[in-house]
Amino acid sequence: MTHLYQVDGMTCKSCIAKVKSELLKLGEITDAEIQLTYPQARLTMSSHVSVSTLQKAVAKAGDYKITNAGGMQVHESGGDQSKNWLKTYKPLLLVFAFIIIVASMASFRDGDFHTMHWMHYFMGGFFIAFSFFKFLDLKGFADSYSSYDLLAAKWYSYGFIYPFIELGLGLAYISNWQxxxxxxxxxxxxxxxxIGVIRAVMNKRKIRCACLGAVFNLPMSTVTIVEDLLMVAMGIIMIAGLA
Structure with missing residues (x-):
């Protein structure tokens, strides 16, 4: 069986080597793939090893902390995969659900539903809500974002600017400004x-999605692609409607 874990505290190749060495000393672990990006550890086990046992092992290597990577496990049955998918993406799904409900309620005027108004409120709510989670840990977001975004990878400060762009877009949509x-x-x-998201998913990189900042350990996946492209599609529809 193979499990994915998050390891906090690693900053360099030396950290990777030390953590891997200690983990492989556990007889139940047959292989360990360690990296700096999320999820940092991919462990293959002959029998299950508890997180507390893993923590004792990595603690011998230094000031590191190991936790389950969003409850993800590789090679699970279909039912378990569905449960873990829902558990992993529950925060994202809840945020979307609340935004949809609020946007729908705000879009009813004089008993009629206005699609363009709904899109304004939805996109405004989307950007404001998602920027909020990023502001909770700006540095954590910037670190995660720079691991896959093309501009943030070259210009680290863009990760600190991006949440303000989202907030500005959200306020602009809500106020119907330009x-x-x-x-x-x-x-x-x-x-x-x-583009960076698609490239990361296509390359099958196991990294953290920064859409909800660093508050939740959401893995990068096609869900992230759909999320970004949905905003692009709605933006194009609104441009067409305004042109």
């Missing part, structure tokens, strides 16, 4: 951001 300009900026920003 809707055409706002939609164009959305398409450009989210379209460019999606």
């Amino acid at each position: 809707p055409l300009v706002t939609s164009v900026v959305t398409v450009l920003v989210m379209g460019f951001s999606s």
